[in-house]
Amino acid sequence: MTSRPAIAAPEAGPPGPGGPVVRDAPDSAVADAAGPVVLCAPDKLRGAVDAAGAARALAEGVREAGGRPILLPVADGGEGTLDAVLACGLGRAASVPARDAHGGAIVARIAVLHDRGAAAHGEAAPD
Numbered sequence: 001m002t003s004r005p006a007i008a009a010p011e012a013g014p015p016g017p018g019g020p021v022v023r024d025a026p027d028s029a030v031a032d033a034a035g036p037v038v039l040c041a042p043d044k045l046r047g048a049v050d051a052a053g054a055a056r057a058l059a060e061g062v063r064e065a066g067g068r069p070i071l072l073p074v075a076d077g078g079e080g081t082l083d084a085v086l087a088c089g090l091g092r093a094a095s096v097p098a099r100d101a102h103g104g105a106i107v108a109r110i111a112v113l114h115d116r117g118a119a120a121h122g123e124a125a126p127d
Contacts, residue, residue: 035066042073044080051080052087085111 040058044051051073059069075084086093091111098108 035068038062038067038069040069040071043075044083046079050087051075051084055087082109082111085113090114 040055040062042051042054042058045054049057052071055071055073059071062069073084073087075081082093085091091113094110094112095107096110098106100106
């Protein structure tokens, strides 16, 4: 059995309770002669937009040019990784008490993965 690529739903919005940015693509998404299938897999644009927002912006341009976008926001393991994991629908966000590098109390956001129930990556919650 071959796996099918993920393609953004036209009605997909920002990640969160409404669902993930990506979903399984219909078989016709790859075989359709209406336009090329284009992978939109950016990292964040620091200070401007997160990876999911960048993927949606790229996808808009691909659609305008007659292509069929596949959205897959990515991150390099640092800042933005939590949001990329959540945007792909791999888990849910949770806030937990934690300690910073100096031992001070903070609230951290983590991703609790759906298939494992484990924390994927944590970031300090903004003030």
